[in-house]
Amino acid sequence: MMSLDSAIEWTDATWNPVRGCTKISPGCKHCYAETFAERFRGVKGHPYEQGFDLRLVPEKLTEPLRWRFPKMIFVNSMSDLFHEGVPDDYIVAVAKVMVAAKWHTYQVLTKRSQRLRSLLNSTLGFAAAQPHIWWGVSVEDRRYGVPRIEDLQNAEAAVRFLSVEPLLEDPGKLSLDRINWVIVGGESGPGARPMRKEWVMSVRHQCRQANVPFFFKQWGGVRKVKSGRKLDGRTYDEFPRRVRHPVLTLNECTSLAESIEAAFRRVDLVDCLA
Ligand code: SF4
16 A cells, blocks of 8 residues: 555655565554455455565555655555565665655654664664664563664664554653654554553653653544544644755656666565565
């Protein structure tokens, strides 16, 4: 799924050069991407004909180079870029596109924080230090979510963020050292697990103390529109500072897209897709 008008409150557009994923922790229980994708399993010609099975989508790889105006782009809203089934070379190609199309701001969010750390500290070093690429981990609980923060802090990233969503319990004292942004949200949809106000207040308080921008996405619940996104009578829509870069010419974009695609084709795509 690609959209230039994402319904996600903290982004403008989504870009999915990978589709599908597998569950890894309790935050995945009601994965919206899985629910969406599985509705189309078996529908001939639909982008989600294969349901939520993991696959690369090389024809989407250079899409941001074709978007001619600056956007905040959520990378892989329908997958996890650092899933073990995505080859290193493909992740490098995705990062090359983000570095080339630098008039956008990218949000890369993962639950595979160990792979994020090890790649940012090695092959992805060329992208890690770019302030227009924000790297984040999901923090849904203490057991699985909180330990991801340390991986992120130990990754050589210029901008780091936490997506504390769906918040399933009081996360306790968080280490916010070198964290540049925190999003908090409750789960929504059928069977949504409730989020208590004191958990949200605790995270907001910690962000205030550490001087970290705080974004409150939603209370969630079965009817998320009704529960809304106000906390103590106001909304919280804070972001890290965005850097501005000029949009390249059409010719420059075309030749960059061609060179990235050619470099990726030289990697054995057949092996990658196997
Ligand atoms: S990691 Fe994300 S995309 Fe993958 S199953 Fe979990 S919630 Fe869904």
